[in-house]
Amino acid sequence: SQQGEEDPQALSIQEGENATMNCSYKTSINNLQWYRQNSGRGLVHLILIRSNEREKHSGRLRVTLDTSKKSSSLLITASRAADTASYFCATDSNDYKLSFGAGTTVTVRA
Amino acid sequence: KAGVTQTPRYLIKTRGQQVTLSCSPISGHRSVSWYQQTPGQGLQFLFEYFSETQRNKGNFPGRFSGRQFSNSRSEMNVSTLELGDSALYLCASSYSTGFEKLFFGSGTQLSVL
Numbered sequence: 001s002q003q004g005e006e007d008p009q010a011l012s013i014q015e016g017e018n019a020t021m022n023c024s025y026k027t028s029i030n031n032l033q034w035y036r037q038n039s040g041r042g043l044v045h046l047i048l049i050r051s052n053e054r055e056k057h058s059g060r061l062r063v064t065l066d067t068s069k070k071s072s073s074l075l076i077t078a079s080r081a082a083d084t085a086s087y088f089c090a091t092d093s094n095d096y097k098l099s100f101g102a103g104t105t106v107t108v109r110a
Numbered sequence: 111k112a113g114v115t116q117t118p119r120y121l122i123k124t125r126g127q128q129v130t131l132s133c134s135p136i137s138g139h140r141s142v143s144w145y146q147q148t149p150g151q152g153l154q155f156l157f158e159y160f161s162e163t164q165r166n167k168g169n170f171p172g173r174f175s176g177r178q179f180s181n182s183r184s185e186m187n188v189s190t191l192e193l194g195d196s197a198l199y200l201c202a203s204s205y206s207t208g209f210e211k212l213f214f215g216s217g218t219q220l221s222v223l
Contacts (some may be wrong), residue, residue, distance in 0.1 A: 031210065042114070042200055042214030088153065092209040096166035097143060100153035 004089050004101030012107045019076040021104040023089030024069075030092045032065055034074050037086045037103070046074075046087075079108045112136065116201050116215035124223050128189040131218045135182050135203030142184040143212070144176060147198040156199075159184055160207060188220075196222045 004025040013019050025032070031050045035043040049056045049065045049072065056063045062075040076083055086105045090098040115134040123129050135142050144156040155168040159178035176186040182203075188195055198219050202212035 030208075033211070035212075035214075040198065040217075040219070042216045043202075043212070044214070045211045048210055096158050096160075096209075097155045097168070098209050098212060099155065100145075102152045 004091060004099065006087075006089060006101040006104045008104060009102070010105045010107070012109065013079055014109050015079060015081060017079055019079050019083070019106050019108075020073060021087055021106070022071060022073045023101050024071045025089070025091045025099075025101075026070065027091075027093050029067075030094050032063075032072050033090045033092070033098065034061075034063060034072075035088045035090060035100075037088065039085075043088065076106075079106075081108050081110055084108045114201060114203050114213050114215035116199075116218050118218060119216065120219050120221075122221045122223060123191050125191055125193060127191050128187065129191060129220065130185055130187045131199055131201075131220075133184045133186075133201030133203075133215060135184070135201075136205075136213055139203035139205050139213070140182055141204045141207065141209075142178055142182060143202050143204075144184070144186050145200045145202065146170075147200055147217070148196075153200070156186065191222045193222050196220060 007022045033048045034046045037043045047058045049063050060077045065072045086103045088103045089101045117132045141160045143158040146154045157167045157176050162178045173189045178184045198217045200217045202214045
């Protein structure tokens with residue numbers, strides 16, 4: 001079973017628009033991470049937010065974390081065609097593994 | 111630095127056979143973890159090794175096994191293959207004992223016929 005659920009499952013936006021996706025998880029965490037996966041390839045680490053942080057920025061990425069609601073959101077601003085990919089949240093609960101959500105598939109239309 | 115290398119990239123096997131997948135982590139990384147990815151189940155954790163010790167194992171039958179060598183390279187083995195074992199198997203490595211950033215290989219796509 002997976003730790004996290006992501007919402008929406010799929011998202012289609014126009015180039016230049018913002019994309020927002022959400023992740024909910026079940027148990028207490030050490031940190032939460034977001035990864036990107038291009039079709040059939042390995043995952044690439046995007047950003048990490050620790051349990052004592054509320055918001056983090058990296059380039060066009062903004063991540064928020066609400067530990068009271070056990071949820072996180074990832075915002076990609078000014079999207080580009082190259083942002084077309086699947087995005088996964090992953091939680092570290094100090095149990096020697098990352099638990100991944102089901103993922104959000106983002107399609108950016110030119 | 112070279113990335114995480116997984117071999118082979120594609121594999122076709124028949125039911126009942128066994129398979130061994132290989133993963134070479136980034137130089138200096140001592141933690142290697144394995145994940146199975148399928149369209150229906152998503153990314154499922156298989157096991158994690160650090161300095162040749164298995165620290166955690168996911169909910170998979172005993173047909174799935176792994177090991178890590180002294181040079182941190184890892185292998186996973188699946189015996190008596192079933193159709194449901196068809197998946198993308200991903201290996202990831204990290205430098206620290208924690209899980210703050212995983213570096214993934216491109217995966218081995220296993221098809222069981």
